[in-house]
Each structure stands twice: as C-alpha cells, then as structure tokens.
Amino acid sequence: MYTEQIYKEMGIIEFHPFRIEDKKMIDGFFRIHHYEQIDCTFNTLFIWQKAHDTSWAVQDNILFIRAGHGKDLFFLPPFAKEEEEFKHGLDLIHEELDKLGMPFRLKSASRWVTEQIERLLPGKYDFIEDRDNEEYVYRTADMISLPGKKLRMKKNHLNAFLRQYGGDYTYESITKENMEDAKAGIHEWFERHGDIEEEEEAMKICFDNWDELGVKGAIIRIYGKVEAFTNGDLVNERMAHIIFEKANPNIRGLYQAINRDFLIHEFADTEFVNREEDLGIEGLREAKMGYNPDHLTEKFDVVLKKSSD
Known part of the structure; x- marks a missing residue:
C-alpha cells in the first residue's frame, strides 16, 4: 500500500x-x-x-x-x-x-x-x-408539500406526526445557544444505532467549522428532548444539499417533519434539493426512490x- x-x-x-x-x-x-x-x-x-x-x-x-x-x-x-x-x-x-x-x-x-x-x-x-x-435530486417544493399519489404514504406519516405531536414539538434553527444540545442529541443517536465512526467524525468536523463552512442546521425537540437533527448547505444558488439528517425512527413521521420544516425555514427559495446517494444499499435505495426524485445526478x-x- x-x-x-x-x-x-x-x-x-x-x-x-x-x-x-x-x-x-x-x-x-x-x-x-x-x-x-x-x-x-x-x-x-x-x-x-x-x-x-x-x-x-x-x-x-x-x-x-x-x-x-x-x-x-x-x-x-x-x-x-x-x-x-x-x-x-x-x-x-x-x-x-x-x-x-x-x-x-x-x-x-x-x-x-x-x-x-x-x-x-x-x-x-x-x-x-x-x-x-448517483445522487438523488428532488424538487424542493415537492419535498415540502409532499403532493400526489406517489408521495401519499410520506404525507400520511407527516400528518400522523402532526396529529400526535403538533402542540408538543418545537423546531429550532441551530445557533450557538443550542449547538451543545444538538451535539448531545446526535451523539445519543449514534450510541443507539451503533458506532458509525467515519460519519460521526465527519459530523464533528462539520460542527467544529460550522460558521466557516456556512452550513445551516436545525433540531426538533419533543417534550423538550432533541429527537431529530439535520443540516445542509448550497451546491449552487438553485440547489440545497442535505448533509446529515438523523431522527428517532420510533417516532412516526419525524423524518418527514424535520425534512419539511428545515426546507421551509432555510431553503424554500431553492428549486432543488440534493439528498445524496444510496451506496447500493437496498433499503436506502427504496427509501430514496419513495420520495419520487426529479432526477439522479448521473x-x-x-x-x-x-x-x-
């Protein structure tokens, strides 16, 4: 070598x-x-x-x-x-x-x-x-509103979340005031889901250089506890990019909620959002295709x- x-x-x-x-x-x-x-x-x-x-x-x-x-x-x-x-x-x-x-x-x-x-x-x-x-590219407006039959199941998950937690969850953009809470929440996610060392190290680098990289991020709290985290940046002026997105998988619709709210608050003026590749992982490919991509980056x-x- x-x-x-x-x-x-x-x-x-x-x-x-x-x-x-x-x-x-x-x-x-x-x-x-x-x-x-x-x-x-x-x-x-x-x-x-x-x-x-x-x-x-x-x-x-x-x-x-x-x-x-x-x-x-x-x-x-x-x-x-x-x-x-x-x-x-x-x-x-x-x-x-x-x-x-x-x-x-x-x-x-x-x-x-x-x-x-x-x-x-x-x-x-x-x-x-x-x-x-190849990376999955979606229309930002579709990821926010989840329209049509192809996205009905995703919309159902989101609606179920809003019915159960609509008055009990808060969306927060990541700032210096809540960044430590965000770090703790994401560390707990990694502890629950096993040691994904390379990903956790990349996320640490992202946190350590947050302002210089110009990334934006958000958390969702339910009953005050951090249950979801996301962050992203711009590929170009027309396209947002989701870098990391983690949520408690036992809470139905939480992934749909953090995805929707983050795009509404931070990237609503973009036309597209890039949600990265599936690495050939069957379950991940099925999940990404389930959001009805506009196209893939060949x-x-x-x-x-x-x-x-």
Missing part, C-alpha cells in the same frame, strides 16, 4: 489536505459551472477527507482532486476553465498515475464531462455508469479503452 510520503516522492503534482482557509479558492473553481454533484463542493470534500483519503492540488491553473490509496487511487475530472486546460489536465493525470504505476481512472464524471471527453478525445475512453453513487467512471495505448 502506498503511503502519502511515497505519493509525494513519486508523483509529479504536489497535493495538500483540505484546510478551511482553502475554501474560497477551491469554491472558485467549482463556481465556474453549476455542478449538481456534492463531490464538487468544498464542504463535502473537507468534512469527508479523512474517510476518503481526499486531497487537492492546483497546477497550471487546474484544480485536481485525488482520493483513495493503493490500487483504489482515483481522480475526479480536472476542474479547468478552458477546453485546452481540461485536455492538459487529463494529460497531467495520466502522467501522475503512470509515474505511480497505477491505471487511469476518473470517478464522478457527469454526463457533460463524458461528452466533453468524447468530443475532445474520441474513442480513447470507456464510460462506466456508477449507479450506486456519474461515470472513466477508464482507458483496452485497445488504447
């Missing part, structure tokens, strides 16, 4: 860990295009960098994102402003991986990216759909055709 030191010695591009002071610069690369994927947001890359061995570099005015290690090392597509810079970015990734003795692989390439690659370098690459990592792995040199 390659270590970071070996990468540094053998590679041609100098990579760095994500630091909060890098946010403005890195966001500047993502802002060029209206990306839908959360992979193309500083906040996601920053809070999950330990879990996914993610690092960044800028060379020749191109942003490179590298993740994984050993035989699982891969790059995101290069983030470049001009067409020729994009082609140059692909060349640099080839050189980097060749020097490390690893095959060329990009992940999280959107349909737009694959079309550009095929147009610029026809016949050189294969594009393999990565369904398990994602592809990009590899060299076997016949290519």
Whole structure:
C-alpha cells in the first residue's frame, strides 16, 4: 500500500489536505459551472477527507482532486476553465498515475464531462455508469408539500406526526445557544444505532467549522428532548444539499417533519434539493426512490479503452 510520503516522492503534482482557509479558492473553481454533484463542493470534500483519503492540488491553473490509496487511487475530472486546460489536465493525470504505476481512472464524471471527453478525445475512453453513487435530486417544493399519489404514504406519516405531536414539538434553527444540545442529541443517536465512526467524525468536523463552512442546521425537540437533527448547505444558488439528517425512527413521521420544516425555514427559495446517494444499499435505495426524485445526478467512471495505448 502506498503511503502519502511515497505519493509525494513519486508523483509529479504536489497535493495538500483540505484546510478551511482553502475554501474560497477551491469554491472558485467549482463556481465556474453549476455542478449538481456534492463531490464538487468544498464542504463535502473537507468534512469527508479523512474517510476518503481526499486531497487537492492546483497546477497550471487546474484544480485536481485525488482520493483513495493503493490500487483504489482515483481522480475526479480536472476542474479547468478552458477546453485546452481540461485536455492538459487529463494529460497531467495520466502522467501522475503512470509515474505511480497505477491505471487511469476518473470517478464522478457527469454526463457533460463524458461528452466533453468524447468530443475532445474520441474513442480513447470507456464510460462506466456508477449507479450506486448517483445522487438523488428532488424538487424542493415537492419535498415540502409532499403532493400526489406517489408521495401519499410520506404525507400520511407527516400528518400522523402532526396529529400526535403538533402542540408538543418545537423546531429550532441551530445557533450557538443550542449547538451543545444538538451535539448531545446526535451523539445519543449514534450510541443507539451503533458506532458509525467515519460519519460521526465527519459530523464533528462539520460542527467544529460550522460558521466557516456556512452550513445551516436545525433540531426538533419533543417534550423538550432533541429527537431529530439535520443540516445542509448550497451546491449552487438553485440547489440545497442535505448533509446529515438523523431522527428517532420510533417516532412516526419525524423524518418527514424535520425534512419539511428545515426546507421551509432555510431553503424554500431553492428549486432543488440534493439528498445524496444510496451506496447500493437496498433499503436506502427504496427509501430514496419513495420520495419520487426529479432526477439522479448521473456519474461515470472513466477508464482507458483496452485497445488504447
């Protein structure tokens, strides 16, 4: 297994860990295009960098994102402003991986990216759909009102919650005054549901850098006890992103309530909301499909055709 030191010695591009002071610069690369994927947001890359061995570099005015290690090392597509810079970015990734003795692989390439690659370098690459990592995008208004037959069951759950707890629950935006209560509530959730170390660590990083990341959050209390937590940010001006959402599963309709109330209070002016991928987990896929997504963010792995040199 390659270590970071070996990468540094053998590679041609100098990579760095994500630091909060890098946010403005890195966001500047993502802002060029209206990306839908959360992979193309500083906040996601920053809070999950330990879990996914993610690092960044800028060379020749191109942003490179590298993740994984050993035989699982891969790059995101290069983030470049001009067409020729994009082609140059692909060349640099080839050189980097060749020097490390690893095959060329990009992940999280959107349909737009694959079309550009095929147009610029026809016949050189294969594009393999990565369904398990495609993100679910919903219309914000639908997630608030839960209209129609397809969302009737979700609406029934919400109505059941409101009938039982309508006068006994409170919604609170997260502030400095209630953040410790939010942390305690989410810690209790993790204790009840087992040790999900990587997720809990990512959430801690999010709390520790709350203001700098510009995230928003909320809790729901029932009889004064924190029973649900959520937070999110913006992928772009049209799309909200739910980062974490946790609720007591024994309280019917609580998930629907925290989702609805959070969008109403914080992101009602967005058109879409990204609720991330299902990772190929059958129950999670069923739950996400049950909310009738508007579309999925298509994602592809990009590899060299076997016949290519």
